[in-house]
Amino acid sequence: xxxxxxxxxxxxxxxxxxxxxxxxxxxxxxxxxxxxxxxxxxxxxxxxxxxxxxxxxxxxxxxxxxxxxxxxxxxxxxxxxxxxxxxxxxxxxxxxxxxxxxxxxxxxxxxxxxxxxxxxxxxxxxxxxxxxxxxxxxxxxxxxxxxxxxxxxxxxxxxxxxxxxxxxxxxxxxxxxxxxxxxxxxxxxxxxxxxxxxxxxxxxxxxxxxxxxxxxxxxxxxxxxxxxxxxxxxx
Numbered sequence: 428x429x430x431x432x433x434x435x436x437x438x439x440x441x442x443x444x445x446x447x448x449x450x451x452x453x454x455x456x457x458x459x460x461x462x463x464x465x466x467x468x469x470x471x472x473x474x475x476x477x478x479x480x481x482x483x484x485x486x487x488x489x490x491x492x493x494x495x496x497x498x499x500x501x502x503x504x505x506x507x508x509x510x511x512x513x514x515x516x517x518x519x520x521x522x523x524x525x526x527x528x529x530x531x532x533x534x535x536x537x538x539x540x541x542x543x544x545x546x547x548x549x550x551x552x553x554x555x556x557x558x559x560x561x562x563x564x565x566x567x568x569x570x571x572x573x574x575x576x577x578x579x580x581x582x583x584x585x586x587x588x589x590x591x592x593x594x595x596x597x598x599x600x601x602x603x604x605x606x607x608x609x610x611x612x613x614x615x616x617x618x619x620x621x622x623x624x625x626x627x628x629x630x631x632x633x634x635x636x637x638x639x640x641x642x643x644x645x646x647x648x649x650x651x652x653x654x655x656x657x658x659x660x661x662x
Contacts, residue, residue, distance in 0.1 A: 428453050429474070429575050429606050434482035436469050443469040444480070445630040451608045451623070453574070456601055458617050459610040460646075461627035462654055467610045468505075470627070471579050474608075475502045486575050498526065501573035505580040507564040511553035515544050515563050518552070522567045531570060538566040541592055557584045565593065575606040582616040594620055614647045621646070626653045 429451040436444040444466045451457035461467050473480045476492040486496035509518060516535070523531040539545045542562040547555065555563065561584045568576060582590050597620055600607050609617060624636045624646060633653045636646075644652070 428485075428487060429457075429608055430483075430485040431470075431474070432483045434470065434473060434480055434484065436466075436473055436478060436480045442630050444473065447482075447627070447630070447632045449625050449632050449635065451575075451606050453606050454601055454604045455622040456597055456607040456609065456617075456620055457623045457625065458621045459608065459625050459627060460612065460614065460650055462612060465612075465627045465654075466630040467612070467627055468579065471502075471577060471610050474577060475500070498571075499574040501568035501571055501576045503564050503568045503576070503578045503581055505583060507560040509552040509555075509560055509563060511551060513552050514549045515539060515552075515555070515559075515566070516548045518563060518567055519570055522570050526571050528571065535566070535570060538569055541596075542566055542589060558586055558589065561585055562589055565596075569596065573605065575608065576600065578607070578609045580611050580613070581609060582611070582613065590616070614650060618646055624649070626650055628654045 431450075432448050434444055434447045435442065447466075447470060459467050459470065469478065472478045474484055474491060476497075484491040487499045489496040489499070491500070513521065516539075519531075519535040519538070523535070536545070539548055542565065544559060544562055544566065547559060552560070565581065581593060585593065597607050601622070611617060622638055625632050626634045626636070626649070634649075636649055
């Protein structure tokens with residue numbers, strides 16, 4: 428479970444996130460929607476602990492910057508942060524060593540196969556295409572078996588086959604009781620998989636919507652109801 432209470436982050440005079448609170452339960456796919464500049468990326472960076480902030484963030488009941496929280500949390504950034512000289516397999520080995528994983532090799536092989544990276548396992552990171560780098564970033568995040576996993580615009584750069592596979596992974600994580608938290612402004616990419624949607628606008632969580640609460644409007648319509656015409660060019 429991911430719990431955020433009264434989170435605020437200010438850059439000089441700009442309030443990027445303003446008193447945001449939300450809960451992303453275990454066994455659900457929660458999405459964070461908002462136009463560009465709404466504060467989504469800042470919120471994600473606060474969750475993973477790279478920014479200072481006011482308020483509180485808990486991962487599985489632990490403060491987000493604690494060792495206990497970090498061991499349960501994974502993050503897939505919008506732009507993959509990989510090492511140019513390490514191969515896909517060496518990236519996975521690096522993660523396994525960092526997290527002191529045991530018997531990780533079979534899981535690593537499975538992930539590379541699922542995302543069609545097996546034949547590229549020994550290439551240097553700098554030789555991989557943008558889509559391959561994104562898929563490797565996803566594999567690294569999944570290897571640790573996280574209980575809370577964050578995705579920032581995860582479909583960017585992926586081909587249709589990889590998008591379908593990733594959506595299958597989302598559903599498997601939900602079945603296994605993990606918290607899946609996806610930040611995006613591309614509504615079509617998650618229309619068929621979400622359980623709870625948090626719509627963010629001008630630094631605030633303006634509305635939280637449950638799929639099963641009887642809403643007949645589409646997620647896109649609900650998004651524009653909250654963000655107004657300013658969101659139309661960015662959704």
